[in-house]
Every structure is written in structure tokens, then in C-alpha cells.
Amino acid sequence: MRVTKKGEWMANNKVLILISGGFTGGVICIAARFITIYQLKAGWLPNLSGYLIFKPRRSFLCYWTVFWGTKYWCMFRVCCGATTLSRHGVDKFWRIIMGANIFITGGTGYIGGSVLDTIAKAHPEYEMFALLRSIPSNFPSLYPKIKIVKGDYDSVDIISSAASEADAVIHNGNSDHEASIKAIIHGITSNPAPDRPTYLLYLSGSGILSDFRTSRIPGTLNPKIWSDIEDLPSILNRPEGELHQNVEAILHAATAKYSTNVLRAAAMCPPDIYGQGFGPGKKNTIFFSAYVKEIHNLGLGKAFYVGEGENMKSWVHIGDLMRVYRGLIEKAVEGGENADWGKEGYYFASTQEASQKDIAVATGKILAKHGILKSADTVSIPTENLKEVDAMLSEWGILKLGRYLFASNSRTRADRAKKVLGYEGEEKEIWKYLEEELVGYSNK
Structure with a gap:
């Protein structure tokens, strides 16, 4: 699972989706935090290539999930294969x-x-x-x-x-x-x-x-x-x-x-x-x-x-x-x-x-x-x-x-x-x- 520093994705313009905080965002981010332990295998949305970026705004739970123990943004891939989210990833x-x-x-x-x-x-x-x-x-x-x-x-x-x-x-x-x-x-x-x-x-x-x-x-x-x-x-x-x-x-x-x-x-x-x-x-x-x-x-x-x-x-x-x-x-x-x-x-x-x-x-x-x-x-x-x-x-x-x-x-x-x-x-x-x-x- 790829975890990327905040400055890295910002510098390389790799943002695809931002999911705001709130209770739903918190639940998603909790799941994402544990998903980062494992490489997500094909089977769920197997045709999707890209990254999801979770950005907290209001949710305290989101904040601790995303920044828990690190200064990294929680990112995860939903398809094996691509190493960066280029224009091809966005297009796809x-x-x-x-x-x-x-x-x-x-x-x-x-x-x-x-x-x-x-x-x-x-x-x-x-x-x-x-x-x-x-x-x-x-x-x-x-x-x-x-x-x-x-x-x-x-x-x-x-x-x-x-x-x-x-x-x-x-x-x-x-x-x-x-x-x-x-x-x-x-x-x-x-x-x-x-x-x-x-x-x-x-x-x-x-x-x-x-x-x-x-x-x-x-x-x-x-x-x-x-x-x-x-x-x-x-x-x-x-x-x-x-x-x-x-x-x-x-x-x-x-x-x-x-x-x-x-x-x-x-x-x-x-x-x-x-x-x-x-x-x-x-x-x-x-x-x-x-x-x-x-x-x-x-x-x-x-x-x-x-x-x-x-x-x-x-x-x-x-x-x-x-x-x-x-x-x-x-x-x-x-x-x-x-x-x-x-x-x-x-x-x-x-x-x-x-x-x-x-x-x-x-x-x-x-x-x-x-x-x-x-x-x-x-x-x-x-x-x-x-x-x-x-x-x-x-x-x-x-x-x-x-x-x-x-x-x-x-x-x-x-x-x-x-x-x-x-x-x-x-x-x-x-x-x-x-x-x-x-x-x-x-x-x-």
C-alpha cells in the first residue's frame, strides 16, 4: 500500500478525489487506515486505476485516523498496476x-x-x-x-x-x-x-x-x-x-x-x-x-x-x-x-x-x-x-x-x-x- 507525504502529491499534482470529513468520512478513513497495511488486490472495482485521497475537515475521528502516528496523508490504490496517477489514470x-x-x-x-x-x-x-x-x-x-x-x-x-x-x-x-x-x-x-x-x-x-x-x-x-x-x-x-x-x-x-x-x-x-x-x-x-x-x-x-x-x-x-x-x-x-x-x-x-x-x-x-x-x-x-x-x-x-x-x-x-x-x-x-x-x- 502506498502512503505519500502531503507535499509529494501536492508537488506532483496527483490529487484525484477529496472526500471531506464528517461521520461518513471518519468511517471511510478508519477502513482506509487498516487497508494501508495490505496491498489491495484485484476484485473490488478491478477496472479502476487511481488513488483516493481522504481530507478531513470537520471530523475529529477523521483527523486522528489520517494523521495517527504520522504526518502522511492516507492514500490507497484500488487497482494494482499503476505506480502514479498520471493523466491516463484520471482519464481511465x-x-x-x-x-x-x-x-x-x-x-x-x-x-x-x-x-x-x-x-x-x-x-x-x-x-x-x-x-x-x-x-x-x-x-x-x-x-x-x-x-x-x-x-x-x-x-x-x-x-x-x-x-x-x-x-x-x-x-x-x-x-x-x-x-x-x-x-x-x-x-x-x-x-x-x-x-x-x-x-x-x-x-x-x-x-x-x-x-x-x-x-x-x-x-x-x-x-x-x-x-x-x-x-x-x-x-x-x-x-x-x-x-x-x-x-x-x-x-x-x-x-x-x-x-x-x-x-x-x-x-x-x-x-x-x-x-x-x-x-x-x-x-x-x-x-x-x-x-x-x-x-x-x-x-x-x-x-x-x-x-x-x-x-x-x-x-x-x-x-x-x-x-x-x-x-x-x-x-x-x-x-x-x-x-x-x-x-x-x-x-x-x-x-x-x-x-x-x-x-x-x-x-x-x-x-x-x-x-x-x-x-x-x-x-x-x-x-x-x-x-x-x-x-x-x-x-x-x-x-x-x-x-x-x-x-x-x-x-x-x-x-x-x-x-x-x-x-x-x-x-x-x-x-x-x-x-x-x-x-x-x-x-x-
């Missing part, structure tokens, strides 16, 4: 006691809806407001405390205004939409609170590292596994025109321009995702719905892969990904310490890998078992027929999307989340969920 205390304001976009999407649901249930003390283009009928009953901000990604004035009121912004959905990220940055930086940064979690994706635009033969294994720590310089220096590079360039320019006392940002880069979403809108991931659709469109009655099918991708269960989001938001609310932000704020979330051929083999067996396909056999699309692959999902308007989804490599290692959050996958592997995923899509 304020946000926890008053309730952090969290602005979230994409709240009805697969990822954004899961984030909204996870944060709302884990932290009902947060004040949350969500940008919604259309409001699901069950939204008010599911989330009665969440305030609705009506608008879409092009509603730049609305987005900017909401971001200006937030302690943290979680931006999901369209990762290439420049107007919305500019509006968020403008809102955050237009009227910043002194020494109280706003935190921004921006959804990117490990698709930024896909090799589908390179000269590598589709369907072959790329041995490169990207680390969000060791390979950060290469990640930051990707050429113009790569996936999400346009928006990330805007974000990096903003973090370089503004002080860390104004804006602190982190890019969330999940790999392919499996598992049912938690939110009020979309429950299903993109990959399996697209894959089942193209199996039927191909007209061969078999699950497919491209070339050798050895191309490998990283995966994560939606529940594990939410642990990264929740952990970083909690770090932000607590003052942002012991986490990486700005250019170092890249967070991968992968927990496992799977090749396209292994997915095809497992898919064929499952769909045949349920009578959806006549055969459990698989088929390879020759690399000479890449036009057929590139034409897949063309209605989505994304060039070579079929090659990206089914024939490329994107392998990542979540080193930063492990370092900052102690992150490890807790959910079952993809193979345990594959039947549920595939049969659900096929029956729609």
Missing part, C-alpha cells in the same frame, strides 16, 4: 465512472453486429450509439439502451457529429469507403478534449496480404506467414491499389498529423471467419455462402478447388475475433496504456489454417451426406481455366473475387493480440462447425 477513472461513449457503425452486419452485441452485453455501463441505415424490428427490444443514429456511410455530417461525441469509435462494414473514414477523423479531431484521446478501431482484413494479384500460380502453397509485429514495415508499405490501402493511407496520415492525445487508431485485420454471428442483422459469414453457390453454378455436382488446391488461408471463429475487439475496447476505455496504436496498431486474429482442397474434400462429404450433392468426390478447376474462376461472383462487382476467395493464400499470425491481450483461440476448430455452416446455406 473518468471514463469508467461516468461511462464511456462508444459510437459504432455497421451494427447490422456480420462483424459489426457481433461487435455491437458483444460490447453491449459485456459492458452495459457504456453509453453506446449505433449508425443504422435501416432499423431491425427487434433492435429496440434487444438493445434498449443503445441510441440509434439514423444514416448510412455517406451521411458524413451525421457521422462526424457522432464521432465528435465519442470516447471510442468502432468502424465496421465497407473497408474501402473513404468518405466515412474522413468524416470520423474530422469529428474526432475537430474539437478534441485536452489530454483525452478518442480511440478508433477500423475494420480492415488479412485480405490485404492475399497473393491473388501476384504472379504466383493459383492453387499453389505460398510459404509466407505474415506477423503483425515482425512484418509490420512490409505491411505498411504495400503498393497503391491494394485492398483497403486507400482508406488505410488516410488513417495513417491522420495518426501522423495529430497527437496521440487526440487520436489513437487500430486496424482490425481478421482472416476468413466462421461461426454464427451474434448481432441483430446478418448471422452468416461470406465464404461458405459464396462457395456453396458456386458449387451449384459450376454444374458439376462436386465441391471444387483450383489447380492443386494447396493454397492456404488463416481462419478464426467469430467468438474468438470478438475477444480481440472487446479486449482492445477495454484497453481504450482504461486509458489506452499497454496496447499498440497508430502505425503499430495492426491486429491479426487468426487461430488456425486450412487449405482449399481440405475444405473441398470435407464439403463434398457433408453435402453428399445430406443429399445436397450426388457425389462426395471433388473436382479441380485447371489453372488454364482461370477465366471461369475469375467470373465467379461477378455480380458483386469485385474483380477476380473468385480467385481471391478460392485460389489464393493469405496466412497470418496474431502476434500483437497475443502480446497485448494474451490472445489465444478458445473456440473449436473450423471442422467442428463446417457441417452446420454448409447445410444451413444449402437449405436456404
Whole structure:
């Protein structure tokens, strides 16, 4: 337990709260006097970091409790970890006691809806407001405390205004939409609170590292596994025109321009995702719905892969990904310490890998078992027929999307989340969920 001389805390400007005397103050100070004997362990107000200073005015009992045997002021910590009450401690205390304001976009999407649901249930003390283009009928009953901000990604004035009121912004959905990220940055930086940064979690994706635009033969294994720590310089220096590079360039320019006392940002880069979403809108991931659709469109009655099918991708269960989001938001609310932000704020979330051929083999067996396909056999699309692959999902308007989804490599290692959050996958592997995923899509 730390006991500090009166002159020490005054000289260092460490006062957070003064509790006056009187009977209540006396009782509190008696308890505090005995608490000083022991280091207070986590368990009571475990998220609070700071000091309480007891100052007697009227109470005789307070006086003798505080000054009993010493000339020291009775101070005690309510959370292990911080050694001084800096501005971070004050900021953390304020946000926890008053309730952090969290602005979230994409709240009805697969990822954004899961984030909204996870944060709302884990932290009902947060004040949350969500940008919604259309409001699901069950939204008010599911989330009665969440305030609705009506608008879409092009509603730049609305987005900017909401971001200006937030302690943290979680931006999901369209990762290439420049107007919305500019509006968020403008809102955050237009009227910043002194020494109280706003935190921004921006959804990117490990698709930024896909090799589908390179000269590598589709369907072959790329041995490169990207680390969000060791390979950060290469990640930051990707050429113009790569996936999400346009928006990330805007974000990096903003973090370089503004002080860390104004804006602190982190890019969330999940790999392919499996598992049912938690939110009020979309429950299903993109990959399996697209894959089942193209199996039927191909007209061969078999699950497919491209070339050798050895191309490998990283995966994560939606529940594990939410642990990264929740952990970083909690770090932000607590003052942002012991986490990486700005250019170092890249967070991968992968927990496992799977090749396209292994997915095809497992898919064929499952769909045949349920009578959806006549055969459990698989088929390879020759690399000479890449036009057929590139034409897949063309209605989505994304060039070579079929090659990206089914024939490329994107392998990542979540080193930063492990370092900052102690992150490890807790959910079952993809193979345990594959039947549920595939049969659900096929029956729609």
C-alpha cells in the first residue's frame, strides 16, 4: 500500500478525489487506515486505476485516523498496476465512472453486429450509439439502451457529429469507403478534449496480404506467414491499389498529423471467419455462402478447388475475433496504456489454417451426406481455366473475387493480440462447425 507525504502529491499534482470529513468520512478513513497495511488486490472495482485521497475537515475521528502516528496523508490504490496517477489514470477513472461513449457503425452486419452485441452485453455501463441505415424490428427490444443514429456511410455530417461525441469509435462494414473514414477523423479531431484521446478501431482484413494479384500460380502453397509485429514495415508499405490501402493511407496520415492525445487508431485485420454471428442483422459469414453457390453454378455436382488446391488461408471463429475487439475496447476505455496504436496498431486474429482442397474434400462429404450433392468426390478447376474462376461472383462487382476467395493464400499470425491481450483461440476448430455452416446455406 502506498502512503505519500502531503507535499509529494501536492508537488506532483496527483490529487484525484477529496472526500471531506464528517461521520461518513471518519468511517471511510478508519477502513482506509487498516487497508494501508495490505496491498489491495484485484476484485473490488478491478477496472479502476487511481488513488483516493481522504481530507478531513470537520471530523475529529477523521483527523486522528489520517494523521495517527504520522504526518502522511492516507492514500490507497484500488487497482494494482499503476505506480502514479498520471493523466491516463484520471482519464481511465473518468471514463469508467461516468461511462464511456462508444459510437459504432455497421451494427447490422456480420462483424459489426457481433461487435455491437458483444460490447453491449459485456459492458452495459457504456453509453453506446449505433449508425443504422435501416432499423431491425427487434433492435429496440434487444438493445434498449443503445441510441440509434439514423444514416448510412455517406451521411458524413451525421457521422462526424457522432464521432465528435465519442470516447471510442468502432468502424465496421465497407473497408474501402473513404468518405466515412474522413468524416470520423474530422469529428474526432475537430474539437478534441485536452489530454483525452478518442480511440478508433477500423475494420480492415488479412485480405490485404492475399497473393491473388501476384504472379504466383493459383492453387499453389505460398510459404509466407505474415506477423503483425515482425512484418509490420512490409505491411505498411504495400503498393497503391491494394485492398483497403486507400482508406488505410488516410488513417495513417491522420495518426501522423495529430497527437496521440487526440487520436489513437487500430486496424482490425481478421482472416476468413466462421461461426454464427451474434448481432441483430446478418448471422452468416461470406465464404461458405459464396462457395456453396458456386458449387451449384459450376454444374458439376462436386465441391471444387483450383489447380492443386494447396493454397492456404488463416481462419478464426467469430467468438474468438470478438475477444480481440472487446479486449482492445477495454484497453481504450482504461486509458489506452499497454496496447499498440497508430502505425503499430495492426491486429491479426487468426487461430488456425486450412487449405482449399481440405475444405473441398470435407464439403463434398457433408453435402453428399445430406443429399445436397450426388457425389462426395471433388473436382479441380485447371489453372488454364482461370477465366471461369475469375467470373465467379461477378455480380458483386469485385474483380477476380473468385480467385481471391478460392485460389489464393493469405496466412497470418496474431502476434500483437497475443502480446497485448494474451490472445489465444478458445473456440473449436473450423471442422467442428463446417457441417452446420454448409447445410444451413444449402437449405436456404
